[in-house]
Every structure is written in structure tokens, then in C-alpha cells.
Amino acid sequence: MSQSETEPRPTSTRVGFLGPFGTFTQQALQTLDDLRDAEHQPYRTVPDILDAVEAGEVDLGFVPIENSIEGMVNFTQDALAFDYHLVIQREVVIDIEHCLLAADGTTLDDVVEVRSIAVATAQCRQYLRTKLPDAEIVAANSTADAARTVSELGAPGVAALAPRVAADVYGLNIIASDIADHAGNQTRFVLVAKSGVPAPTGHDRTAVVVYQRSDEPGSLISILQEFAARRINLSNLFSRPTKNGGLGDYCFIMYADGHIADELVADTLRSLHAKQGKVKFLGSYPAAGGEGHSVREHADGRWRDADTWLADLRDQIGN
Numbered sequence: 001m002s003q004s005e006t007e008p009r010p011t012s013t014r015v016g017f018l019g020p021f022g023t024f025t026q027q028a029l030q031t032l033d034d035l036r037d038a039e040h041q042p043y044r045t046v047p048d049i050l051d052a053v054e055a056g057e058v059d060l061g062f063v064p065i066e067n068s069i070e071g072m073v074n075f076t077q078d079a080l081a082f083d084y085h086l087v088i089q090r091e092v093v094i095d096i097e098h099c100l101l102a103a104d105g106t107t108l109d110d111v112v113e114v115r116s117i118a119v120a121t122a123q124c125r126q127y128l129r130t131k132l133p134d135a136e137i138v139a140a141n142s143t144a145d146a147a148r149t150v151s152e153l154g155a156p157g158v159a160a161l162a163p164r165v166a167a168d169v170y171g172l173n174i175i176a177s178d179i180a181d182h183a184g185n186q187t188r189f190v191l192v193a194k195s196g197v198p199a200p201t202g203h204d205r206t207a208v209v210v211y212q213r214s215d216e217p218g219s220l221i222s223i224l225q226e227f228a229a230r231r232i233n234l235s236n237l238f239s240r241p242t243k244n245g246g247l248g249d250y251c252f253i254m255y256a257d258g259h260i261a262d263e264l265v266a267d268t269l270r271s272l273h274a275k276q277g278k279v280k281f282l283g284s285y286p287a288a289g290g291e292g293h294s295v296r297e298h299a300d301g302r303w304r305d306a307d308t309w310l311a312d313l314r315d316q317i318g319n
């Protein structure tokens with residue numbers, strides 16, 4: 001009897017990403033060497049990907065969360081903060097080059113309509129306003145989705161704002177390249193799963209959503225003090241409307257250096273929970289490019305010493 005008849009074949013990991021083929025998200029996913037042999041499954045929108053992860057249709061979801069020009073990708077941040085119980089496993093940062101793609105016969109001078117996902121057109125706002133002031137901007141589900149529809153339509157005067165690679169995928173011409181409003185355009189993507197926290201690497205990030213006590217003034221400062229008092233660097237902090245509490249009801253989405261396995265990070269979260277009431281953990285994961293200052297190296301040793309000291313003290317007093 002062959003091995004395949006006795007043992008179930010190991011199924012490969014399935015990863016859902018923002019499709020169709022040719023998106024920036026797909027490019028970023030292709031940089032993950034250990035997921036090269038995984039099944040890459042395109043989805044139409046970020047919620048579709050996250051639904052698929054929650055439903056177990058795919059093992060992992062891969063989504064954009066931050067752009068160096070546009071800032072936070074709010075629809076992803078909000079989905080992770082409010083709508084799903086998923087944990088970030090990893091992050092990846094890639095360079096982004098925006099191009100205008102069109103079918104044969106369309107030059108830049110002919111363009112009357114530009115299609116793309118809003119987060120991409122926002123990164124080229126000045127270019128579009130100055131070079132194509134009369135062009136209509138039409139929303140698509142992704143850059144590659146825009147390229148796909150431009151290709152299918154074949155209509156003159158319609159262009160997609162999309163990655164260079166999408167020209168090959170959809171048989172279009174590049175009629176303008178590198179058109180973002182600022183140099184060094186980059187996007188951060190994250191891999192999410194239903195559960196699991198990767199082991200600390202020493203260069204990690206921890207993401208949390210902290211709800212402020214609406215009845216207490218100065219709650220942001222008291223939240224920040226929890227991190228500052230433990231010398232934990234925050235790489236990002238922004239407020240988002242909770243959406244249920246009416247105008248002015250906000251929570252904070254925070255990205256801190258360190259890992260939940262670090263005593264100092266754990267203690268910060270414990271204290272935040274005690275003081276603020278509601279904290280949602282979004283994950284601890286290796287920071288891209290080895291960023292994320294190590295919280296553990298010095299602090300954990302000192303913390304263990306302090307723990308031992310306190311335990312001894314309590315022993316002495318019989319508690």
C-alpha cells in the first residue's frame with residue numbers, strides 16, 4: 001500500500017489576498033518565501049478575505065493596512081478592530097509604483113476616465129488633478145480589478161491606475177509610470193489568522209485597540225502613560241470612531257514595540273485593561289525589516305528579579 005493510501009496528503013496552506021491577480025497585495029504576498037508554495041486565493045474585497053479566514057475557507061488572510069502617503073487603510077484597520085476576531089501573524093512592507101494602464105490606441109492625452117481603488121487614487125491625487133483635470137475618477141475594488149475591467153472594456157480613453165505587473169497580466173500598455181505624489185511610496189500589509197501568536201523574535205510589534213472611558217477626562221494621557229512609564233515605544237497610534245456611540249465616541253488603535261510574551265508589554269496591557277475596561281488584542285508579531293525595539297532584552301531580566309523579590313517579600317510576611 002502506498003503512503004498516499006494510508007495517510008491523508010498534507011494540504012497546503014491557503015492564503016486569501018486582495019485580488020484579482022496583479023494587485024500590490026499579491027506582489028507583497030509573493031515576497032513571503034515560506035508561503036510561495038501555498039495556495040493563493042484571490043478575493044474581491046478585504047471583508048471577503050477576512051470572512052473567508054473566519055469561516056476556515058482559507059488559513060490566512062493577507063491585507064493592506066498602511067500606506068506611507070495615505071496613512072492608515074481605514075477599512076482594514078476598522079475591520080480588524082471591530083468586525084473580526086483575527087490575530088496578526090506577520091507584516092510586510094513593499095515599495096509601490098503606480099502606473100496608468102490603457103488598451104492599445106489610448107495615450108495619456110486621450111484619458112477621460114481613471115479607474116482604481118480609492119486608496120490608490122488618493123496617493124496620486126495631485127498628479128490626477130494637474131495632468132488629467134477633466135478625467136472622471138471611478139472606484140474599483142482594487143488596482144488590478146480596474147485593469148481587468150479596462151482590458152475587458154477595451155474602450156478608448158479609459159485608464160486603470162495599477163501596478164506595472166498588471167499591464168502584462170491584462171494585456172495593457174503603460175501610458176504613465178511612477179505617478180504617486182510623493183517619492184518613496186510604500187505600503188504595509190499584514191497576514192492574519194483565526195488564532196495563534198508567533199514566538200517572540202526580539203523585534204516584535206503588539207497591536208491593540210483601547211477604548212477610552214467616556215466618563216473620564218484625560219484618558220488618552222493615562223493610556224500613553226502606561227507605555228511611557230515602561231519605556232515602550234509606540235510606532236503608531238490613531239483614533240477611530242467606535243461607530244456605535246455617536247459623534248465623538250472614539251477608541252485608539254495602537255502599535256507598540258514588543259511582544260505580549262514580554263513581561264513589560266503584558267503588564268502594560270493588564271494595567272490598561274484594569275483602568276480602561278476594554279482592550280482588544282490584535283496580535284504580537286515580528287516587525288518588518290527587524291524594526292520594533294527589543295523590549296525584552298534588559299527589561300525581562302529586571303522584571304524577573306522584581307518578581308522574585310516580591311514573591312520573597314510576600315513569603316516573609318506570610319502572604
Ligand SMILES: O=C(O)C(=O)Cc1ccccc1
Pocket residue numbers: 018022023024025026064067096117119120141142143144187
Ligand atoms: O488594489 C491593490 O492593488 C491593493 O493591493 C490595495 C493597494 C492599493 C494601493 C496601494 C497599496 C495597496
